Amino acid sequence: MFLRSLLAPSFLGVSLAAATFSGMITTGYASAAIPAPTVPLKLMTVAVQGNHQVPTADILQAFGYHAGDTVTRNDLAAAQKRVGALYSSRNVGASLGEQMKISDKGISVKLILEEQAAGAAAQPTALVLDKVEFQGNRKVTTAELEAATKLRAGGPVSNEQLSADQQAIQALYKSKNVGASFQPQATYPNHDQHVVLIWQIHEQDKSAN
Incomplete structure (x- = not known):
C-alpha cells in the first residue's frame, strides 16, 4: 500500500502492497460508529507490535503523532504512509496492519508489523478476493451495487x-x-493472500442537509 500513494482519504487502511511491502495494509476498528475522515479525535x-529489524523509536518518529495529539483519520492515513516509507528506506520487507x-x-x-527475514527479496504479492459484501445500503440495492462494480470473488484485487x-x-x-x-x-482472515472486502456504506437522509 504505502509504496504507492493512498487511493483516497476514505480508503484508510485498504490498499495493496507492492515492491518492498508485501501483503495488504489492513485497518480494524473497534467502535460503534466510524467517524468521518476529517473528524478530530484525541490520540490516546x-x-x-511485531517489529524486529526497525526500532520502535524510529517507527514512532516516522508515525509522527503521540498520545495527547489531536488527529483525524486522514492524518493517520498519512502517518501510515510515512511508516511505509521508513521501511522502504531501510530495504526491509513487511506487511502492516493497523488496529x-x-x-x-x-x-x-x-501498528502490527510482519517483517520479512533480513536479506529476503521482497516480491509483489498477488491477492485473490474471496468475498465482497455491501453493508449499510438501504436506498441502493446490493444488486445495483454489484452491477456497477467490477471486483468479484475469485478474481484478483489491486x-x-x-x-x-x-x-x-x-x-x-x-x-x-x-x-x-x-x-x-x-x-485476510487466513493470513495468506486471500482477501475479504466489505464496503461499509453510510447513507445520508436528504432531510439532514
Whole structure:
C-alpha cells in the first residue's frame, strides 16, 4: 500500500502492497460508529507490535503523532504512509496492519508489523478476493451495487480496481441523488493472500442537509 500513494482519504487502511511491502495494509476498528475522515479525535495511545529489524523509536518518529495529539483519520492515513516509507528506506520487507479503537472522541492505535527475514527479496504479492459484501445500503440495492462494480470473488484485487469500484459506487449514488460516504474494509482472515472486502456504506437522509 504505502509504496504507492493512498487511493483516497476514505480508503484508510485498504490498499495493496507492492515492491518492498508485501501483503495488504489492513485497518480494524473497534467502535460503534466510524467517524468521518476529517473528524478530530484525541490520540490516546500509539503502540507498535511485531517489529524486529526497525526500532520502535524510529517507527514512532516516522508515525509522527503521540498520545495527547489531536488527529483525524486522514492524518493517520498519512502517518501510515510515512511508516511505509521508513521501511522502504531501510530495504526491509513487511506487511502492516493497523488496529484502531475509537471511543467517544478518543482513538487508540496499534501498528502490527510482519517483517520479512533480513536479506529476503521482497516480491509483489498477488491477492485473490474471496468475498465482497455491501453493508449499510438501504436506498441502493446490493444488486445495483454489484452491477456497477467490477471486483468479484475469485478474481484478483489491486489498488486500481479498488479505486475504480469506489468511483463507480459514488457515481451510482450520485445518479440516484443519494448522499453517502464509503468505508471499505479489507482483511485476510487466513493470513495468506486471500482477501475479504466489505464496503461499509453510510447513507445520508436528504432531510439532514
